[in-house]
Amino acid sequence: MASxxxxxxxxxxxxKVQAVIDANWKCEDGEFFSILGPSGCGKSSTLRxxxxxxxxxxxxxxxxxxxxxxLPPSSRNVAMVFENWALYPNLTVYENIAFPLxxxxxxxxEIDKKVKEAAEFLNLTSILHTGVRHLSGxxxxxxxxxxxxxxxxxxxxxxxxxxxxxxxxxxxMRDELKKQVERLRVTTLYITHDQVESMAMADRIAIMNLGxxxxxxxxxxxxxxxxxxxxxxxxxxxxxxFTFCELLQEEDQSFIVSPSFRLRLDDECxxxxxxxxxxxxxxxxxxxxxxxxxxxxxxxxxxxETDFVEPQGDRTIxxxxxxxxxxxxxxxxxxxxxxxGQTVYVTFDQRHMHFFDIETGLNILYPE
Amino acid sequence: MEDVKGIEHxxxxxxxxxxxxxxxxxxxxxxxxxxxxxxxxxFILAILLPIFYIAMTSLKEPIEIRTSGALLPRGQITxxxxxxxxxxxxxxxxxFNSTVVAVISxxxxxxxxxxxxxxxxxxxxxxxxxxxWILGTYVMPPIVVSIPIFAMVKMVNLQNTLAGxxxxxxxxxxxxxxxxxxxxxxxxxxxxxxxAWIDGYSKWETLLRVVVPLIRPGILATxxxxxxxxxxxxxxxxxxxxxVKSNTFPIGISRYIGEHGxxxxxxxxxxxxxxxxxxxxxxxxxxxxxxxxxxGGVKG
Numbered sequence: 001m002a003s004x005x006x007x008x009x010x011x012x013x014x015x016k017v018q019a020v021i022d023a024n025w026k027c028e029d030g031e032f033f034s035i036l037g038p039s040g041c042g043k044s045s046t047l048r049x050x051x052x053x054x055x056x057x058x059x060x061x062x063x064x065x066x067x068x069x070x071l072p073p074s075s076r077n078v079a080m081v082f083e084n085w086a087l088y089p090n091l092t093v094y095e096n097i098a099f100p101l102x103x104x105x106x107x108x109x110e111i112d113k114k115v116k117e118a119a120e121f122l123n124l125t126s127i128l129h130t131g132v133r134h135l136s137g138x139x140x141x142x143x144x145x146x147x148x149x150x151x152x153x154x155x156x157x158x159x160x161x162x163x164x165x166x167x168x169x170x171x172x173m174r175d176e177l178k179k180q181v182e183r184l185r186v187t188t189l190y191i192t193h194d195q196v197e198s199m200a201m202a203d204r205i206a207i208m209n210l211g212x213x214x215x216x217x218x219x220x221x222x223x224x225x226x227x228x229x230x231x232x233x234x235x236x237x238x239x240x241x242f243t244f245c246e247l248l249q250e251e252d253q254s255f256i257v258s259p260s261f262r263l264r265l266d267d268e269c270x271x272x273x274x275x276x277x278x279x280x281x282x283x284x285x286x287x288x289x290x291x292x293x294x295x296x297x298x299x300x301x302x303x304x305e306t307d308f309v310e311p312q313g314d315r316t317i318x319x320x321x322x323x324x325x326x327x328x329x330x331x332x333x334x335x336x337x338x339x340x341g342q343t344v345y346v347t348f349d350q351r352h353m354h355f356f357d358i359e360t361g362l363n364i365l366y367p368e
Numbered sequence: 369m370e371d372v373k374g375i376e377h378x379x380x381x382x383x384x385x386x387x388x389x390x391x392x393x394x395x396x397x398x399x400x401x402x403x404x405x406x407x408x409x410x411f412i413l414a415i416l417l418p419i420f421y422i423a424m425t426s427l428k429e430p431i432e433i434r435t436s437g438a439l440l441p442r443g444q445i446t447x448x449x450x451x452x453x454x455x456x457x458x459x460x461x462x463x464f465n466s467t468v469v470a471v472i473s474x475x476x477x478x479x480x481x482x483x484x485x486x487x488x489x490x491x492x493x494x495x496x497x498x499x500x501w502i503l504g505t506y507v508m509p510p511i512v513v514s515i516p517i518f519a520m521v522k523m524v525n526l527q528n529t530l531a532g533x534x535x536x537x538x539x540x541x542x543x544x545x546x547x548x549x550x551x552x553x554x555x556x557x558x559x560x561x562x563x564a565w566i567d568g569y570s571k572w573e574t575l576l577r578v579v580v581p582l583i584r585p586g587i588l589a590t591x592x593x594x595x596x597x598x599x600x601x602x603x604x605x606x607x608x609x610x611x612v613k614s615n616t617f618p619i620g621i622s623r624y625i626g627e628h629g630x631x632x633x634x635x636x637x638x639x640x641x642x643x644x645x646x647x648x649x650x651x652x653x654x655x656x657x658x659x660x661x662x663x664g665g666v667k668g
Binding site: 051052053072073074076078079080082083084086088089090099100103104147 | 557559560562563564565566567568569570573578581582
């Protein structure tokens with residue numbers, strides 16, 4: 001077991017391509033830490049540097065406060081579950097799981113005991129002596145986890161371990177994986193592009209984009225307090241709405257104004273802007289579930305026309321047309337089903353409005 | 369409009385087929401099962417005929433060989449050519465020399481080519497230059513370097529020895545071995561090797577314990593091919609060996625042309641004796657070979 005820390009880590013390919021830019025984070029001992037980002041964001045490069053498969057261009061990686069930059073993969077005591085599972089195709093399930101122990105020249109009796117334990121743990125006992133070529137995707141994934149846990153690694157690295165499974169199996173394996181990792185209490189770095197996996201499994205998430213860490217935090221911190229507009233837009237389904245607006249002060253009242261709406265801020269929301277000294281033009285981010293919709297006008301609401309209505313049973317997704325053709329998504333209770341083209345009355349839940357700087361994209365109200 | 373035309377066209381084709389028009393019969397004749405079998409038989413015949421001819425010649429009386437070009441022996445079938453082939457020329461020694469050269473040079477080729485290829489593919493050893501250079505030596509006709517190679521072999525005092533020929537064959541067959549093994553190594557997912565590193569193997573152990581077992585069919589196929597190439601190699605054997613001690617089989621065959629004139633019968637018997645072992649070998653490994661060559665063709 002170990003903590004993993006990155007200090008000013010860079011990965012630069014061929015002297016030009018910056019895959020990882022100045023990564024700084026620490027994953028505590030026993031933590032389930034997820035690195036989340038779209039493809040090409042540098043998350044795989046990050047994990048390959050941690051595993052020792054790739055050189056660190058700049059900076060330091062520490063396991064338990066010891067710099068491991070110069071250690072080869074075999075000396076770092078990490079285990080890895082690969083995206084394509086990377087099982088040895090000419091070996092049986094048993095031999096695949098036993099492989100890392102054999103490499104360590106462990107006595108045969110102990111190998112047998114450990115492999116059987118791992119197989120028990122992962123429900124693989126019945127197929128122990130099957131060749132891995134004949135397994136289903138889910139079974140292969142279990143075997144690759146078995147191979148990773150059998151030698152009690154300091155750090156377990158999982159690179160999109162379930163993204164090759166079909167949707168139903170993926171959901172089941174997600175829960176299964178989380179349970180297994182919790183029982184093992186091993187430091188786990190979990191790399192994925194699927195926010196659902198990160199949100200459901202991780203203790204903390206590091207969100208990456210374009211080589212940079214965007215935010216590190218617990219799933220709920222990230223959901224409710226995105227540090228910038230990328231994080232806001234990347235997490236959540238349906239995605240966050242963004243629209244430009246103007247912050248106006250009139251006497252002792254504050255408003256946010258756009259061609260489509262004029263919304264008076266309540267006292268709580270207004271108080272957040274007391275310290276704010278930036279420009280008045282802002283990018284407003286509001287999640288679909290924080291958009292309130294009613295068929296009748298109500299105080300501090302504004303009228304919008306529906307563009308599309310998607311009833312989904314328990315909820316309805318309504319596309320509302322903003323001035324200039326932009327779309328605002330609202331997610332409301334399934335009982336509310338306006339017609340397409342109907343005028344409805346809308347307001348935002350002011351506790352969950354996010355304001356981003358137009359230039360930098362940073363959340364201007366983010367508590368540093 | 370287009371669609372309707374398309375359908376009409378399709379329907380008329382189906383009609384022609386159902387009505388068994390001349391086109392239908394032509395199709396049958398040229399691409400049907402009997403036609404394919406006939407073509408295959410012709411092909412096999414073309415390949416086997418020379419060998420059959422040699423076999424027949426080796427059984428004919430020497431006088432008959434000189435007077436008649438007929439395929440099948442007319443007179444008495446005789447084993448005299450076979451007896452004389454082994455008695456007049458040290459054929460067994462030549463075959464032994466060839467075996468030693470072919471087997472040892474093949475083992476050496478594989479020992480060097482597998483790690484070389486692995487290193488070129490996975491660690492980009494030699495950048496673009498090394499693979500290009502290896503391919504370049506493959507393209508070049510061997511005779512171009514025959515004089516420098518003779519000089520080099522002489523420099524290390526290995527002229528007229530099996531060791532010298534083994535080294536040269538190893539060098540000459542290296543490009544084709546690298547070329548063949550290349551596609552096998554590429555077919556192994558990188559993650560497999562990375563998993564082995566993480567599991568605790570060094571790079572050498574990964575190569576020997578993970579990669580080599582997986583590409584064993586490819587290594588076998590490559591070995592058979594270099595073995596055949598070495599067995600049949602004539603040019604370097606001619607330049608570098610000049611005595612019974614080190615002459616290989618292809619050079620030995622030419623011994624039947626000489627003092628007593630051209631001994632066709634004995635030569636045929638000797639030739640047959642020389643190709644039988646290699647044919648058996650190829651037959652035994654044919655499955656590996658086909659797999660290896662087609663893979664090289666598709667993926668290389």
